[in-house]
Amino acid sequence: MSDLISVAKLAGVSRATAARAFSAPNLLRQETLSKVLAASRQLGFRPNRVAQQLRTQSTHIIGVVIPTFSNPVFAEQLQAMEISAQQHGYSLLVATTDYQPENEARIVENMLRQRVDGLVLTVADAENSQVLTLLEHENVPVVLVHNPAPHARWPAVCVDNYRAMYDVTEHLLQLGHRYIGMLTGPMWQSDRARLRYRGHSQAMADHGLAALPVIEMPGHTCSSFSQLEPCLQGPQALTALLCSNDLLALSTIGGLxxxxYAVPAQVSVVGFDGIALGQSLFPSLCSVVQPRDQLGHAAIMHLLALLAGLPPGNAVIPHHLQPGESLGQPPAQTGNGD
Incomplete structure (x- = not known):
């Protein structure tokens, strides 16, 4: 059986350098790291992770809790997190909550038992989170993703949900839309959806218009046309729909x-996330983009900074509007050259 000294000798480095290739690869030059890893593969060497953990009191594992794998926004974010974590010698332990707050504490408790070095969480409601209250008594670094930071202890990485929906509402108003509805899943399960609705409402108010009550669907990613249909009738029928995520928007387009109904000739639909699937369908989806790769990378870097003893800080990732065929002028103005 090969050992670390054999790997170091074959790679032409010291034993300490070879050890760093497995415990802190980010400290080595890429050329040196490649030599050590190539030597370890040639000799069939695998480091003793249990011994490393006992010696350093670190598992080099980061616990990641997200609502679901079914929404690509989380899957794409997770891929970026994995790449960044691996580059710094960490692995991810991932679990999903299915948007249920009662699952969060159980999952995090299990991760703490496995001695994760830190946690990256997306919770239902950061302001009223049972799991964050419990974590106040634990000595483990935590970074929130997508949630707004409830207070200074919990650094957050997210887009400005309020401003993003304010901006897209402004854009719809400039196109001439006045009857705009917002579709979400269960509002109590998502502080992001509540922030987005507040941004939409403020933009409407700034134009002297009252925001309509949110159209709350039974699920976060599946639209119910029977709930939407009454809002599409009469002299104040909705001409534009803002959806709290892209999957809900795509489901809404399908139902329409x-x-x-013609989209966007009769009803425009705008999503929120900017997932790649939205551009592959017809009509292509107009959406507020929150860059998933930047969110994932920033979350890992913020957690590594906490692990290094640096003070917590927040990161607001810039959003932008991705054009799509699902957005047009309201019916009365379509084709009038305004």
Whole structure:
């Protein structure tokens, strides 16, 4: 059986340098790291992780809690997190909550038992989170992703949800839309959706218009046309729909088109996330983009900074509007050259 000394000798480095290739690869030059890893593969060497953990009191594992894998925004973010973590010698332990706050504490407790070095969390409601209250008594670094920071102890990485929905509402108003509805999943399960609705409401108010009550769907990613249909009738029928995420927007477009509505000639639809799938369908989805790779990378770097003893800080990732065929002028103005 090969050992670390054999690996070091074959790679032409010291034993300490070879050890750093497995415990802190970010400290080595890429050329040196490649030599050590190539030597370890050639000799069939695997480091003793248990011994490393006992010696350093570190597992080099980061616990990641997200709502679901079914929404690509979390999957794409997670991929960026994994790449960044691996570059710094860390692995991820991942679990999902299915948007249920009662699952959060159980999952985090299990991760703490496995002695993760830190946690990256997306919770239902950061302001009223049971799991964050419990973590106040634990000596483990925590970074929130997507949630707004409830107070200074919990650094957060997110887009400005309020401003993002304010901006897209402004854009709809400039196109001439006045009857705008917002669709979300269960509001109590998402502080992001509540912030987005507040941003939408403020933009409407700034134009002297009252925001309509949110159209709350039973699930976060599946639209119910029977709940939406009454809002599409009469002299104040909605001409634009803002959806709290892209999957809900795509489901809404499907329901509208199956019912005979033209998108966007009769009803415009805008999503929130900017997932790649939205651009692959027809009509392509207009969406507020929150860059998933930047969110994932920033979350890991913020957690590594906490692990290094640096003070916590927040990161607001810039958003932008991705054009799409699902957005147009309201019916009365379509084709009038305004």
């Amino acid at each position: 088109m199956r019912a005979g």
